[in-house]
Amino acid sequence: MSEARALQSSLLTVGAWVVAILASIPLFSVLYMLVFKGGARLAPALFLELPPAGFETGGGFGNAIVGTLVMLLIAAAVCIPIGVLSAIYLAELNPDGKVAKWSRFLAKVLTGFPSILAGVFIYAALVLAMGTYSAIAGGIALAVGMLATVVLTAEEAMKTVPRKMKDAALGMGCTRTQMIIKVVLPTGLPGILTGVILGIARAAGESAPLLFTALFSNYWLSSLREPTASLSILIFNFSSMPFENQIELAWAASLVLVMMVLVFNLLSRLIGRPKI
Amino acid sequence: MTATQTIGSAASPKGAAAPSPAADVAIDCRVEKIFYGNFLAVRDSHVPVQKGKITGFIGPSGCGKSTVLRSLNRMNDMITGFKLEGHVHFMGQDLYASYVDPVVVRRYIGMVFQQPNPFSMSIYDNVAFGLRLNRFKGNLDDKVEHALRRAALWDEVKDKLKASGLSLSGGQQQRLCIARAVATEPTVLLMDEPCSALDPIATRRVEQLMLELKDDYTIALVTHNMQQATRVADITAFFGVDISQGGRTGYLVEMGETKQIFEEPREQLTKQYIRGEFS
Numbered sequence: 001m002s003e004a005r006a007l008q009s010s011l012l013t014v015g016a017w018v019v020a021i022l023a024s025i026p027l028f029s030v031l032y033m034l035v036f037k038g039g040a041r042l043a044p045a046l047f048l049e050l051p052p053a054g055f056e057t058g059g060g061f062g063n064a065i066v067g068t069l070v071m072l073l074i075a076a077a078v079c080i081p082i083g084v085l086s087a088i089y090l091a092e093l094n095p096d097g098k099v100a101k102w103s104r105f106l107a108k109v110l111t112g113f114p115s116i117l118a119g120v121f122i123y124a125a126l127v128l129a130m131g132t133y134s135a136i137a138g139g140i141a142l143a144v145g146m147l148a149t150v151v152l153t154a155e156e157a158m159k160t161v162p163r164k165m166k167d168a169a170l171g172m173g174c175t176r177t178q179m180i181i182k183v184v185l186p187t188g189l190p191g192i193l194t195g196v197i198l199g200i201a202r203a204a205g206e207s208a209p210l211l212f213t214a215l216f217s218n219y220w221l222s223s224l225r226e227p228t229a230s231l232s233i234l235i236f237n238f239s240s241m242p243f244e245n246q247i248e249l250a251w252a253a254s255l256v257l258v259m260m261v262l263v264f265n266l267l268s269r270l271i272g273r274p275k276i
Numbered sequence: 277m278t279a280t281q282t283i284g285s286a287a288s289p290k291g292a293a294a295p296s297p298a299a300d301v302a303i304d305c306r307v308e309k310i311f312y313g314n315f316l317a318v319r320d321s322h323v324p325v326q327k328g329k330i331t332g333f334i335g336p337s338g339c340g341k342s343t344v345l346r347s348l349n350r351m352n353d354m355i356t357g358f359k360l361e362g363h364v365h366f367m368g369q370d371l372y373a374s375y376v377d378p379v380v381v382r383r384y385i386g387m388v389f390q391q392p393n394p395f396s397m398s399i400y401d402n403v404a405f406g407l408r409l410n411r412f413k414g415n416l417d418d419k420v421e422h423a424l425r426r427a428a429l430w431d432e433v434k435d436k437l438k439a440s441g442l443s444l445s446g447g448q449q450q451r452l453c454i455a456r457a458v459a460t461e462p463t464v465l466l467m468d469e470p471c472s473a474l475d476p477i478a479t480r481r482v483e484q485l486m487l488e489l490k491d492d493y494t495i496a497l498v499t500h501n502m503q504q505a506t507r508v509a510d511i512t513a514f515f516g517v518d519i520s521q522g523g524r525t526g527y528l529v530e531m532g533e534t535k536q537i538f539e540e541p542r543e544q545l546t547k548q549y550i551r552g553e554f555s
Contacts, residue, residue: 164393168453171351172406172460173383182405187396 031258038255041248046256051218051234057245061253063220064229067135068204068260070221071214071230074139075146075203080196082143083150084185087192090151091158092180104155110148118144119209127213135221135228138214145209146199153198157191158184194272201264205257207232231257302327302464302494303348303385304365310343313357316521317343321528323513325464330486330495332509332534334502336555339515340526345466345498349385350378367463383410386462390469392449394441394456399424399433402441402452406460419459427455428485447478454485464494472500483508502550505534512537514546 045060052059086107090100122141127133161184169179185192207230215227216237231253238250303325310318318340325331325348333341343352350371352358364371371381383406394402403420412419420437424430429451433444441452450470457465467486471479486495486508499505505512513531517524530543541547548554 162393164389164391165395167351167354167389168393168395168456170354171349171382171387171389172409172456173379174409175379178409182409183395 034251034255034258037248038251038253041252042255046249046252050220051229051238051249052245053218054243059245059249061229061231061234061249061256063217064231064234064253065256066221067138067214067217067229068231068257070224071135071139071142071210071228072200072204074136074224075142076196076200078140078143079146079150079199083147083196083199084154084192086151087154087158088180088184090155092176092184104152107148107151111152113145113148114208115145115206116208116211118142119212122209123212130225132225133213133215133227135214135224135226138210138228138230141209141213142203142206145206146203149199149202150195153195154188154192157188157195160191161187190272194268197264197268197271201261201268204261204264205232207236211236231260300327301325302366303496304363305344305348306362306364307344307347307360308362309359310340310347310352310361311357311359312355316523316525318526319518321515321526323528323531325494325496326511327494328490329510330490330497330508332505332512333496333498333515334500334505334512334549335515335526335529336517336549337500338524338526339517341498341513341515342468343526344515345468345496348464348466348496349382349387351382351387353378383460384462385464385466386457386460388450388453388457388465388467388470391473392446392453394444394449394452396440396442398438399441399444399452400437403455403459405456410460412460423455423459424452426458426489427451428481428488429455445478447474447481450474450478450482451485454482454489458489458493462493464496465489467495467497469498469500471504479504502538506538509534514541514543514549516545516549 045058047060047062047065049058049060050063051061086103090104094100119141122137122144126137126140130137165183165187166179169183170176174182210230210233214230214233216233217227217229219229221228235250235253235257238246238253241247301324305321305323305325307318307321307323309316309320321340321344323331323333323344333345335341346352347360348364348366348371352360360372362372366381366385369376395405397405400420403423404416407416407419421430421434424433429448432448433439433452441449444452450473454465454470471482474482483504486497489495490510497505497509499509510533511531512534514529514537515526516529518527519525529545530537530541532542537546538550541550
């Protein structure tokens with residue numbers, strides 16, 4: 001009896017291991033390809049030089065890295081205030097109101113929203129109005145994609161601040177605003193930052209929203225109001241070119257992008273760790 | 277803060293201060309009715325909290341002792357549907373008068389809760405919280421040390437004031453909360469079952485502390501533990517539950533010197549409760 005049970009147990013354990021390994025094959029094969037193919041071209045020149053034209057050799061994608069970082073900054077600057085303030089409303093000010101229920105529902109819908117539509121929306125709303133593709137439009141399109149994640153995680157983070165801590169603040173003679181600023185936000189901060197950084201990490205890899213908003217550029221960024229290069233669009237462009245040099249660069253850019261996302265994820269883990 | 281400051285605006289109507297309570301009463305609480313929505317939670321309870329003494333609130337679950345305690349510093353205002361009929365007089369003001377700001381009331385009447393609830397910040401910042409909130413100008417370090425000494429916690433934490441308040445043990449956390457509450461020198465301390473989450477040794481510590489604090493503060497204490505009331509309370513208020521109207525409505529059965537309540541209660545109900553016939 002117990003032998004049968006032990007056998008069953010070890011069979012299941014082995015089965016679970018096999019499935020887990022199968023599931024991680026795609027991830028590791030992608031990482032392997034990236035390190036193998038992208039790593040070969042990895043050199044300081046990549047970060048300092050501009051993308052090469054058709055038959056040129058060498059070159060890099062420094063402008064794309066700058067463009068991606070600048071647009072992420074714009075996205076964060078737009079998204080964080082709106083997202084955190086909405087989360088304060090949802091978590092603290094009026095959590096059970098009609099407005100809150102609808103916004104929460106819409107935010108959840110927005111998380112599954114095709115990112116290309118965020119690009120089309122900003123194209124219609126901003127690119128046409130400004131008359132040009134720009135880093136500003138790109139950043140805002142990324143912000144639209146991040147917003148829902150930031151709102152929902154920040155709300156969750158503030159909700160985990162225990163009721164008793166809020167009572168303590170009110171009992172000390174805090175107004176509601178003081179309670180939120182002095183107790184709820186600092187206590188929920190690690191969770192809020194985790195949400196923000198994960199949102200940024202996701203936005204870093206987005207290409208669809210940028211196609212319609214930032215487009216691409218072969219030159220260094222000189223103004224926020226002009227077409228701007230980004231890593232994801234560079235990968236998209238170069239990977240379909242018939243030139244060996246460009247394809248190698250696309251691999252290297254993919255590796256750099258994955259590294260960036262990895263750094264963001266690690267940061268969010270580091271910051272989100274509960275401090276006792 | 278001094279006792280000469282008023283809680284309402286300077287131009288507060290004098291007429292609102294109805295029957296002036298005896299001079300030795302810190303808070304004169306005259307509850308006619310307390311509602312949560314349509315539910316009548318407490319009725320007809322006149323609870324004068326005496327200056328410089330510990331007033332214990334005892335009674336079975338649902339008797340409204342915590343509700344009455346929390347209505348003394350308007351902590352119940354946060355609960356939707358809460359409504360109090362009656363008066364709570366403090367420093368010549370009715371705390372429920374329309375011109376009174378509940379936030380200011382809570383700066384005069386501090387509170388220690390059932391669960392230790394330090395903020396997730398350093399021990400020092402926890403104690404300094406109320407002082408900073410009141411824009412205290414002066415030597416913050418001295419005030420923090422004084423409050424921690426007052427709460428009998430200084431010796432245990434003086435070398436780690438930068439450590440998180442949450443890193444302390446439960447009993448230490450509760451004493452930290454007491455230090456936080458006394459740092460701003462409120463007039464009255466409300467304690468809502470402050471020992472219910474603590475082990476017996478930590479409980480003794482906190483009880484000892486209450487006895488030390490009553491020289492400077494008026495204390496109102498809700499306790500579920502009758503022995504605790506006999507150990508620390510000078511005056512005991514016994515609340516009962518009235519189920520005759522269909523609901524469960526709490527009311528004050530009797531109130532008096534702790535010795536009298538426990539040794540020769542006037543009411544049959546008190547006698548039964550103290551004998552442990554119900555809880």
